[in-house]
Amino acid sequence: MPTDEKRTLHRALEERVVRGEGRSAVELRTQAFANEGVPAALGVLVDKIANRPTQVTDSDLQAAKASGLSEDELFELVVCAAVGKSTRLYDAGLAALEEATDAS
Template sequence: MPENDDKRVAHDALVDSVLRGKGRASADLRARAFHNTDVPPPLHGLIDKVATRANRVTDADFAAARQAGISDDQLFELVVCAAVGHSARLYDAGLAALAAAIEEAE
């Protein structure tokens, strides 16, 4: 797949904005949520659910994060980071599978 593909450019811009754009949550915490790694305990359950089984997220997950002092703005940003991170991993895996299939067919 060409690296300058319009879809890849748009995807990369989205990821860059989510990770490095202005926000209430720190860039480090946004990166942790995006990668679903080393997320602090008050947020780990929520972020992991968003990244791996979003249909299981509950109000209690948000309440636990709020009780730990995480603001609604920060929660919103971190949930978006987790969702975009998961989506990015699926996108990359799909592109890799497509490239492998094309290579195998040739």
């Protein structure tokens, strides 16, 4: 599969995760995807999902749930945080590859 097609498919995934049908607000999904501007009650969970997923605890989930969001909404935000982080890593990898290829 050519790189352009992979990027197109990845962008479609991003669009679907952030703006597709869901229970949580698009604004919250966008914030979780970017790991920026997330309300404090959700910030710890979203940041851990994005940067230290092995450190997520039951208490992190309970604290986020105490914010009043349903489990479905929290699941969507967790997915957004994970896909957002993977997107940033993917884009950085492609940029590094392009830079290394251009330097040759």
